[in-house]
Amino acid sequence: MTCRAKAFGLAVLGAVFWAPLAQAVWVGDRSAPYQARANLNMLLDVGAFIFLQVGSAGAVIDTVQFDLTGLPPASGPTATLPPFGLGTGAGVAASGAGTLTVIVRSNAGPVTLSATNNGAGAGLGNGAGGYIGYDQIRTVSDNPGLPAPVLSNAGSTAVAVAATAYSGRVTQQTANWTYSFANSVAPAAGRYTGQVTYTAAAP
Amino acid sequence: MRGFTGRLRWSLAAAMLLSMLAAPGVRAAGFAAAASPSRFELEAKPGDVLSRTLDLQHIGPEGTEYVIRSADWILTEEKGLEFFDALQPGSCRPWLRLERRAVRLEPRVRRKLRFEVHVPADAPVGECRLAILVENYDQRAIPLIKDSPIQLPLTGRLGVIVYVAVGGAQPKISLVTVAMGEDNGERVPMVTVRNDGNAHGRLEGALRGTDADGKTVFFPVSTLPVLPGQTRRLPLLPAENLTTKKKPGLRYPVTLSGRLDWDNGGFDIQAQMP
Numbered sequence: 001m002t003c004r005a006k007a008f009g010l011a012v013l014g015a016v017f018w019a020p021l022a023q024a025v026w027v028g029d030r031s032a033p034y035q036a037r038a039n040l041n042m043l044l045d046v047g048a049f050i051f052l053q054v055g056s057a058g059a060v061i062d063t064v065q066f067d068l069t070g071l072p073p074a075s076g077p078t079a080t081l082p083p084f085g086l087g088t089g090a091g092v093a094a095s096g097a098g099t100l101t102v103i104v105r106s107n108a109g110p111v112t113l114s115a116t117n118n119g120a121g122a123g124l125g126n127g128a129g130g131y132i133g134y135d136q137i138r139t140v141s142d143n144p145g146l147p148a149p150v151l152s153n154a155g156s157t158a159v160a161v162a163a164t165a166y167s168g169r170v171t172q173q174t175a176n177w178t179y180s181f182a183n184s185v186a187p188a189a190g191r192y193t194g195q196v197t198y199t200a201a202a203p
Numbered sequence: 204m205r206g207f208t209g210r211l212r213w214s215l216a217a218a219m220l221l222s223m224l225a226a227p228g229v230r231a232a233g234f235a236a237a238a239s240p241s242r243f244e245l246e247a248k249p250g251d252v253l254s255r256t257l258d259l260q261h262i263g264p265e266g267t268e269y270v271i272r273s274a275d276w277i278l279t280e281e282k283g284l285e286f287f288d289a290l291q292p293g294s295c296r297p298w299l300r301l302e303r304r305a306v307r308l309e310p311r312v313r314r315k316l317r318f319e320v321h322v323p324a325d326a327p328v329g330e331c332r333l334a335i336l337v338e339n340y341d342q343r344a345i346p347l348i349k350d351s352p353i354q355l356p357l358t359g360r361l362g363v364i365v366y367v368a369v370g371g372a373q374p375k376i377s378l379v380t381v382a383m384g385e386d387n388g389e390r391v392p393m394v395t396v397r398n399d400g401n402a403h404g405r406l407e408g409a410l411r412g413t414d415a416d417g418k419t420v421f422f423p424v425s426t427l428p429v430l431p432g433q434t435r436r437l438p439l440l441p442a443e444n445l446t447t448k449k450k451p452g453l454r455y456p457v458t459l460s461g462r463l464d465w466d467n468g469g470f471d472i473q474a475q476m477p
Contacts, residue, residue, distance in 0.1 A: 047258075049239035054359035057235035057263035066353040100357060108241040109426040112284045124353065137355060144387075158283025160387055167409065167423035167442045181353065192353045199286060201334070201362035202241040203278050203428055 048108035052200040055100045064137075066181040067095040087186030091138065099178045104146060104161050106171045108202040114158035115149040118195045123153050126190030134194070136182045143175035151196060161200075234339045234359035235262040236269065236308070242364040249370055250324040256315045257363060259337060261308035268307050270338045271316060273299050276362065278428065280435055286334060286362060295331035295367070298322060320367055328370035330402040330431065337361040366403060374404025376429060376465040381474040386438035392422060392459060392476045393436045396429055403428040406437060410461040410472055415454040424463050 029035055055062030071085025071092065104111055123131035139148035145162035163171045239258040247253055261267055275291040278284050290296060302317040318335065338360040376396050384393035392412075398404055409423040422439035429435045439459070443450050457476045462469050 047239045048241045049237055050241035050361060050363075051235075051237035051262070052359045052361055053233075053235040053262065054357060055233045057233040059265050060233070061356045061358050062233055063354050063356045065351040065355075068352050095351070103235075105237075106241055114284055114286070116286070124355065132353065155285075157281075158285070160283070162387060163440075165443070167421075168425060168440055179355075191351065193355070195356045195358070197338070198357070198359045199284075199336070199362050200359065201276075201284055201364060203276075203284055203364045 046107065048202075049106065050108060050111065050200060050202050051103070051105040052113075052198070053101070053103040054198055055102075062097070062100055064094045064098055064100070064179045065096055066092055068092065068181070068183070071183075085183075087183060089182070089184045092181040092183050094179050094181075098180070099176050101174065101176055102141075102146060102148075102198070103174045104171060104200055105173075106200075106202050107166075107169060109169055110163070111161040111171050111200060111202050112158040113146075113149060113161055113198055113200050115151055115156040116197050116199065117151070117153070117155065118197075119153055121153050124192040124194035126188065126192045128188075128190055130188035130190050130192070132185070132187045132192050134196075136185065137196075138180045138182055140178050140180075141175045142178075143173060146173035146175035148175075148177045149198065233263055236260065236337055236339065236359075236361055237262060238337055238361045238363050240363075243366065245320070245365070245367045247320065247322045247367050247369055249322055249326040251322045253320040253322070253367065254317065255319075256317050257335065258313050259306065259308060259316055260313050261310060261339075264310055266307060266309040267339055268305055270305050271301055271303065272336050272338070273301070274334045274336050274362070276332065276334045276364070278430060279433075284362070286336070294333070295320075296333050298331060298367075299333060299335075299365075301335070320365070322367065322369055326369050328372050328401060330372050331365075331367040331369060332403070332430075333365050335363040335365060337363065368402040372402035373400050374398050374402050374429070374431070374466050375400030376404045376406070376468070378470045378472075379434060381459065381472055381476075383476050384436055384438070386440070391441070392439040392457070392474075394424060394439060394463065394472070395434060395436045396465075397434040398429040398431055401431050403430050404466045405429065406463050406465050408461070408463045408469070409442065410439060410459040410463065412441065412453075412457045412459050412476075414457045418451065418453065420451045420453060420457075422459060 117134055123133040125131050134151040134153050137151050141148045147159045149156035149159050161171055161173055237260045243255055245253055273296045275287040275294050276284060298321050300319040306314060306316060308314055376398050379395040379397055381394050383390060405426050405428055406424045409421040412420045412422050421442045423442055424439050425437040427437060441451050441453060455476060459476060460473045462471050
């Protein structure tokens, strides 16, 4: 606790002990316009909190899906064409809902957000030894104050969520994160799954 | 037709039974949770038992199960806050006793989670740091979607940081430099400090800044913690206008003056930022 925080704490403590003694201070008068005044000491105790919402907050976990079947073929010399559009480097948008709403709120100073995954360093797996690196999953945020952590097999570097008020103490940010598949590799056939967990903290 | 309907019913029943077995007692839902307080900064003597409560609240429309567990963590300037599931060398997580490992939260109902920190009698002077993670899912409960080549469930968790200064552990913060630097892509004054103590510390306060046009703006310092042994740059972000909530336009050079406090002291600063 800093010197200022201690001084503030003592002031608040003083106010708490003083309050019962100062509760009946009434001032009135007996002539028009008959004004009366009462003093009221106030003490507000605002608890520190942190809140995170990822996705719709509905009954099921939001899942982003990519369908790599039926991709348009790439243009260029036929001999070098990636078959079926796989690995062309042309990004693939998510099939279905590919945008998630993320909300971060706190009143406890700087907030960080990081991403981890369950790939044990290998990536999204197909259950048969095939993997797709998490760096193939790209995320774009529409709010620079709440950037999306860049995914990788090793997790992510934490991003700082920009504070919005009270000189860096209060944060209220909402962003829409849009996911796409980079498609810069042609993975082995199969159905790939993984999971990403975003962690918010106010250290 | 009746036979087919009957088989269909049995198939559905079997599927439901299998899904229940696959996710015993846990139902996954979107993550929308709040925790209060957001961190604990405690002091203890060797042999003490500290008891505290953490308030949890689920903001989603349906009740859901949350999983509670601990993790180690580190905060570096390069990678930010990192959590570790595996017990790290010197970890004090074995001191933590959680009231429960899972808690069901109904929508917008506050629920208390109690925990204790049992400081061993022979604990050395220093700081115990751990995190209580609040997660809303069990991996077994994530439903896989049929016929999707790539599927990626996305969820969240809260990391509630716990500091326990044991045996009078204290920070010892010294000022290194005040210079311009970059914070989130923005060029701002930064103060660099070093912590030679054995507990984390924070700076607090604001410097008064006067820009080239004579405009006065206050620069509060970031309250990020400085861990023992770390040297850390902390941004001094110009305070927003209280009425418009907008950041002030500044013309450099800016002259900074004032005092920044830390837990057991402070620094008087006078510097010009080019």
